[in-house]
Amino acid sequence: MRPVSSSAPFITSRTLLNPVETMSDTFRDVTRELKARKKEERWKRYEDWKKSCCCPECPSYNDCASRGRELLYCVLGMSNVCIREDRHCICPKCALYPELGLSGKDFCMKGSEAAVRYERSLE
Ligand code: SF4
Numbered sequence: 001m002r003p004v005s006s007s008a009p010f011i012t013s014r015t016l017l018n019p020v021e022t023m024s025d026t027f028r029d030v031t032r033e034l035k036a037r038k039k040e041e042r043w044k045r046y047e048d049w050k051k052s053c054c055c056p057e058c059p060s061y062n063d064c065a066s067r068g069r070e071l072l073y074c075v076l077g078m079s080n081v082c083i084r085e086d087r088h089c090i091c092p093k094c095a096l097y098p099e100l101g102l103s104g105k106d107f108c109m110k111g112s113e114a115a116v117r118y119e120r121s122l123e
């Protein structure tokens with residue numbers, strides 16, 4: 001086996017870009033603040049945010065999603081089985097959109113804001 005050159009850069013997991021660390025806006029701040037909380041507190045926050053989610057008013061939202069009480073896709077991730085037909089997205093009109101510093105849309109079909117940003121970083 002060839003010895004490793006002493007001039008080779010030493011790459012650690014901390015050297016690699018963390019997707020959350022690449023965010024530089026309100027969403028990053030909200031994510032960091034949430035990350036510092038206990039999971040029980042996070043769940044409570046999610047329940048509070050769900051009250052402001054306007055997905056049920058969206059043309060893409062359907063009975064399946066309603067029965068499953070699916071909401072807050074921007075944070076919790078995509079609809080597992082219910083929403084597969086894109087009939088428009090009203091996320092940008094949601095009160096949480098600026099509050100959470102969101103930049104994507106169609107979260108029920110594409111995944112959470114964090115997932116969307118991560119995928120963008122791979123382009
Ligand atoms: S931005 Fe979209 S997914 Fe997120 S809470 Fe508002 S309506 Fe729901």
Ligand code: SF4
Pocket residue numbers: 054055056058059060061073074083088089090091105106107108109
């Ligand atoms: S995430 Fe967007 S497209 Fe999906 S149901 Fe909510 S508002 Fe509609």
